[in-house]
Amino acid sequence: MSNDDHLVRFVDIQKSYDGESLVVKNLNLDVATGEFLTMLGPSGSGKTTCLMMLAGFEPATHGEIYLKENPINRVPPHKRGIGMVFQNYALFPHMTVAENLAFPLEVRHIDKSEREQRVKRALDMVQLGAFGDRRPAQLSGGQAQRVAVARSLVFDPDLVLMDEPLGALDKNLREQMQYEIKHIHENLGLTVVYVTHDQSEALTMSNRIAVFDDGIIQQCAPPEVLYEQPENAFCANFIGENNRLLGKVVADEGDNVKVEIDGDAGTVVAKKVNVGGVGERSTLSLRPERVTVDPDPGSLPNVFSGKAEELIYLGDHIRTRFTVCGHDDFIVKIPNSAVHAHLKEGDTVNIGWNAEDCRALDPSD
Amino acid sequence: MSAAPETVSGPLITADGIPLKESLQKSLRRSKIRAALLVAPPLLFLIFLFVIPIGNMLTRSVDDKLINQVLPNTFEAFESWDKVSEPDETMFAAIYQDLKAADKTDIGKASVRMNYAKPGWRSLVKRTARKIKKMEPPYKEAFLKADDRWTDNEYWLSLGIMKDKRTMGYYLNAVDRTYDFDKNVVHVDENRKVYNLLWWRTIQVSIIVTLACLLLAYPVAYLLATLPMRIANLLMICVLMPFWTSLLVRIVAWMIMLQQNGVVNDTLVAAGVLSDENRLAMMYNFNGTVIVMTQILLPFMILPIFSVMKTIPPSYMKAAQNLGATPTLAFIRVYMPQTIPGIGAGCILVFIVAIGYYITPELVGGKDGRLIGNMVAYHMQRSLNWGLAAAMGTILLIVILIFYWIYDKIIGIDNMKMG
Amino acid sequence: MKSKLKLTLLASVVAVTTAAQAEVNIVSWGGAYTASQQKAYQATYSDPDSINFINYNGGLGEVRTQVESGNVTWDIVDVLPHEARVGCDEGLFEELDRSAFTPAPDGTSMDDDIMVELPNDCVVPQIFWSYVPFYQEGTFKGEQPTTIADFFNVKKFPGKRGIHTWPNALIEMALLADGVAVKDVYKVMSTDAGIDRAFKMLDKIKDHAVFWSSGAKPLELVQSGEVAMSLAYNGRIGAAVLSEGAKFVTVWDGQVLEEEWLVMVKGAPNRDAAMDFLVHASTTESQAEQAKFINYGPMRSSAFEIMKQGEPWFHNGKTIMEHMPNRPEVMARSVVANPEWWADYGDSIGERYTAWMGQ
CATH class of the missing domain: 3.40.190.10 (Periplasmic binding protein-like II)
Incomplete structure (x- = not known):
């Protein structure tokens, strides 16, 4: 996965459907060979458009896409040799499963015996060896999904695109399929570009996640980096659970800044990540699991008193909603240990957190 | 809770002691009655407007009762006749009795029927019946005085065709065959053969029109299904416009377009494509029938195909191309097969409508563009030979059923989608 | 108010039914x-x-x-x-x-x-009323058609002929054109040879025939020049001439009168x-x-x-x-159609005529 081993490169890509507004604004993105890259974002963020441009179904308005360093803007979809799993699988209903799988081989004029062999191999890979004679309508959702994956792989493409492939499945099946797809990716050394709006799916499967919003990649990083070190308020908020505190920078202390929370609710010491100078506004981002309830005095730079408004018992932890610094939606995940068993709704306790766990980011909205 | 349930050896019983089955039936009865009431009006409608008329048609196409009721003695005498010698007094006496006893209208109807067997019977019977009151024996002489055709054995012989209460004569007539006097099936004279030609032409026209409609409708339906809503709606209005226009207006418009001195010919001559003497004959012939029927029946093809295409997500075409098929190949291998239910429905619809069409062929068919439907209409309205019309209607029904059966064999009727 | 409405309704129902009765x-x-x-x-x-x-x-x-x-x-x-x-x-x-x-x-x-x-x-x-031949003034140069024989003569008077899609009157006219006397027409028609003779005459215009089945059609055909001469119902021609000033010329020879x-x-x-x-x-x-x-x-x-x-x-x-x-x-050169003959032989002649049309 070295930097110069790029399979796909988007260079200065812009896309507009109506000539009035840009759906994709100046996109630059590299996908390394063997990488599992997820494009994550809310609907309308431009992620599917990017995938469709890569597949060749939408022309780029400006810029160039390179596949193995060859510009492909003028290459029609059927010559790109990219596998794709569609949102609703797009299995051809008038063909059997085996015929569906044989289709890409047939149009490539691969002879019959090899065709059969490869179809069988692909079906075995998704554990559907016995289903070759069925019609798509006779398959369950999960089976159809696997067939769609098998079909996208049967002609050995270097790159496979997946457009929300698990969206139609129920939760259990979805989680199971996430692992299956991940295993296939690892076993075959595929390069996958995956589109989803489900952040947990993105976190589970990806090597890297590109977070889309408003036609721009907000951040592109491995899951743990994205979660631990979001670079802006959108990413912090979109990935995982997040407490937000809004305020104004009152002091710059090198690595840290002091931020006065709106409404004179106190001053927080936070890690300086993405803020302007003193006087600028900032959004503070703090993960619920990084908050300590009833900390030892002096052990944390930020300690505030909070009133427990609501406790939800979730087994391994207790999800507690506090009113802190004037925000009544401050969530804290308290590990289920005897220490905090006494906490009840309405209690007021001290809560605190470290400066490096609290990231001072751009002022959103 | 503590009390053990009774043994379950007997039938299951509900809480109030009524057997479960009975209780269930009771609760279902209401919904059954309601369902029956709901179905009743369309069912009655179907019986009155479909089953009864078709039953009536089948009966009429073979019925030959009346003649046997009117001339019972005559047929009895006919049986003992040697069919060679000149009819004798007993036969004349028999027909005298029958004609004298019969109701005037029955004689009228019978004479019409007899005329189908042998032209001339009608005026012979009528002229004789007019004088029957004043006749005295010997009847042979009296009959010959009334009309000298009574000596012509052919009239007498033709009775043999009508002696049964059921006849296949109308069906034979409808396929250019007839009974000879011994009730053998024979071809009609060469110069009277009309129906087989018309049957063949009707099927030919129906198939050509169906194929032409398919060819024209497919791209239109595709456009309708794929264009943006706003433009598609406009196009849809254009497709449906003919439905809102009187049939006659449309046909007349075609006449103006296609006749020898019509718009199309004038344009072609003006453009120098045709010389003035070689104007195309596109109207009042086979071509005219095909062209106009195709236009009129086109919506019947477009709509079912469109409604099927509308349900095909564009992702199939994308998937096929993504898998390596050229757009053309993707269309042929992936898109078209999925439209077959619509194609099937459209073809069956157009074919069935076309095969019974008669207004258009009547107006634009001229000498060789008229179809079997025109003959059915003619025999219903003009010649009043309802037996023959019914026989032709029945054959039409059978032809349609045969094509339906072929369709079922090839494509499968479950696969048909009307929309 | 309500009763008034009812009364009006009732009255109108009565009015409608009585009107319908009368x-x-x-x-x-x-x-x-x-x-x-x-x-x-x-x-x-x-x-x-x-x-x-x-x-x-x-x-x-x-x-x-x-x-x-x-x-x-x-x-x-x-x-x-x-x-x-x-x-x-x-x-x-x-x-x-x-x-x-x-x-x-x-x-x-x-x-x-x-x-x-x-x-x-x-x-x-x-x-x-009658079936009668007619043409538009100016269609023919020089000699003008005056007899039923002229209608069947496409050499002398070239151009298409409009005829109807059923045999009535055409058989009679064909025989008249072939020289059969008015009084003998039905006698000749009652023989097979007579019918053959009529069809032989019809054959002469067959390739030039344009068939019509509705009464307005022959006028359009002649007016537009689609045909040179046509048979038509005499009333249609007369209406065009008398009321609309059309320049149609009727050939009062060999017409067939119908009751x-x-x-x-x-x-x-x-x-x-x-x-x-x-x-x-x-x-x-x-x-x-x-x-x-x-x-x-x-x-x-x-x-x-x-x-x-x-x-x-x-x-x-x-x-x-x-x-x-x-x-x-004109009665001397007109045939009054014999419905009795047509009632007897109409069906078989009709079939033969249809067959002839379609050949």
Whole structure:
């Protein structure tokens, strides 16, 4: 996965459907060979458009896409040799499963015996060896999904695109399929570009996640980096659970800044990540699991008193909603240990957190 | 809770002691009655407007009762006749009795029927019946005085065709065959053969029109299904416009377009494509029938195909191309097969409508563009030979059923989608 | 308020039903023909509002359906000679009391005043109409067509010929064109050789024939130049010439005259009112009056006297006698169609004709 081993490169890509507004604004993105890259974002963020441009179904308005360093803007979809799993699988209903799988081989004029062999191999890979004679309508959702994956792989493409492939499945099946797809990716050394709006799916499967919003990649990083070190308020908020505190920078202390929370609710010491100078506004981002309830005095730079408004018992932890610094939606995940068993709704306790766990980011909205 | 349930050896019983089955039936009865009431009006409608008329048609196409009721003695005498010698007094006496006893209208109807067997019977019977009151024996002489055709054995012989209460004569007539006097099936004279030609032409026209409609409708339906809503709606209005226009207006418009001195010919001559003497004959012939029927029946093809295409997500075409098929190949291998239910429905619809069409062929068919439907209409309205019309209607029904059966064999009727 | 509404509703229902009861439905062919009947019979009738005209396309299919189902809504039908006979034979029409009809001014009974033999007691005289050849002025240079033989001669008078899609009149005309005398036409037609002879003559125009089946068509065909000559109903030609100033020339030779009768449907709902109207419509005066509006010939010869004395008789001040198909001058070269012959042989000739058309 070295930097110069790029399979796909988007260079200065812009896309507009109506000539009035840009759906994709100046996109630059590299996908390394063997990488599992997820494009994550809310609907309308431009992620599917990017995938469709890569597949060749939408022309780029400006810029160039390179596949193995060859510009492909003028290459029609059927010559790109990219596998794709569609949102609703797009299995051809008038063909059997085996015929569906044989289709890409047939149009490539691969002879019959090899065709059969490869179809069988692909079906075995998704554990559907016995289903070759069925019609798509006779398959369950999960089976159809696997067939769609098998079909996208049967002609050995270097790159496979997946457009929300698990969206139609129920939760259990979805989680199971996430692992299956991940295993296939690892076993075959595929390069996958995956589109989803489900952040947990993105976190589970990806090597890297590109977070889309408003036609721009907000951040592109491995899951743990994205979660631990979001670079802006959108990413912090979109990935995982997040407490937000809004305020104004009152002091710059090198690595840290002091931020006065709106409404004179106190001053927080936070890690300086993405803020302007003193006087600028900032959004503070703090993960619920990084908050300590009833900390030892002096052990944390930020300690505030909070009133427990609501406790939800979730087994391994207790999800507690506090009113802190004037925000009544401050969530804290308290590990289920005897220490905090006494906490009840309405209690007021001290809560605190470290400066490096609290990231001072751009002022959103 | 503590009390053990009774043994379950007997039938299951509900809480109030009524057997479960009975209780269930009771609760279902209401919904059954309601369902029956709901179905009743369309069912009655179907019986009155479909089953009864078709039953009536089948009966009429073979019925030959009346003649046997009117001339019972005559047929009895006919049986003992040697069919060679000149009819004798007993036969004349028999027909005298029958004609004298019969109701005037029955004689009228019978004479019409007899005329189908042998032209001339009608005026012979009528002229004789007019004088029957004043006749005295010997009847042979009296009959010959009334009309000298009574000596012509052919009239007498033709009775043999009508002696049964059921006849296949109308069906034979409808396929250019007839009974000879011994009730053998024979071809009609060469110069009277009309129906087989018309049957063949009707099927030919129906198939050509169906194929032409398919060819024209497919791209239109595709456009309708794929264009943006706003433009598609406009196009849809254009497709449906003919439905809102009187049939006659449309046909007349075609006449103006296609006749020898019509718009199309004038344009072609003006453009120098045709010389003035070689104007195309596109109207009042086979071509005219095909062209106009195709236009009129086109919506019947477009709509079912469109409604099927509308349900095909564009992702199939994308998937096929993504898998390596050229757009053309993707269309042929992936898109078209999925439209077959619509194609099937459209073809069956157009074919069935076309095969019974008669207004258009009547107006634009001229000498060789008229179809079997025109003959059915003619025999219903003009010649009043309802037996023959019914026989032709029945054959039409059978032809349609045969094509339906072929369709079922090839494509499968479950696969048909009307929309 | 509510009761008032109810009352009005009730009143209107009563009004509608009584009006419907009094209304005599008379079924005719529509167009200028029905218009002439409305002007000549309805407008002059004592109670014009009670008469309601309906259009139809001929044939007895509907009448038979009504009579057989017992649901008769038509009272009077305007029928062709063949239908007049078949319908009466089959009992589809009422037989009428002949003494109720009005004699001619000179005292001749109506039935004796009719120019043809009365076929049965169901019919009330209407008009004579004819199939006749015509062309547009200026179609032919030099010699103009004057005989029925000219119609069948495409060498002498080149151009297409408009003929109808059924054999009636064509067989007679073909034989006349082949030199058969008027009085012998049906004698010849009653032999197979005679029919062959007629078809042989028809063969001569077959490749030049344009077939029509609706009465307006031949006028369009000739007007547009689609055909050089055509057969047509004489009334259509006359209407175009008399009312619209068309330059059509009728060839008064070898025409075939057809009868047109009024009949009452068996079980007519308004029998008495219908009979009263039939009596009115068949008077000598009514018959003459109709010729003011259409050039079909009255069936009662006494009507001609009134017309001759009243010339110019046509409603717009033109003379009418030279457009009458049954005026004495042209009768010598006209065939009066024999419906009895057609009733016997119509079906078989029809099949042969259809076969001939389609070959």
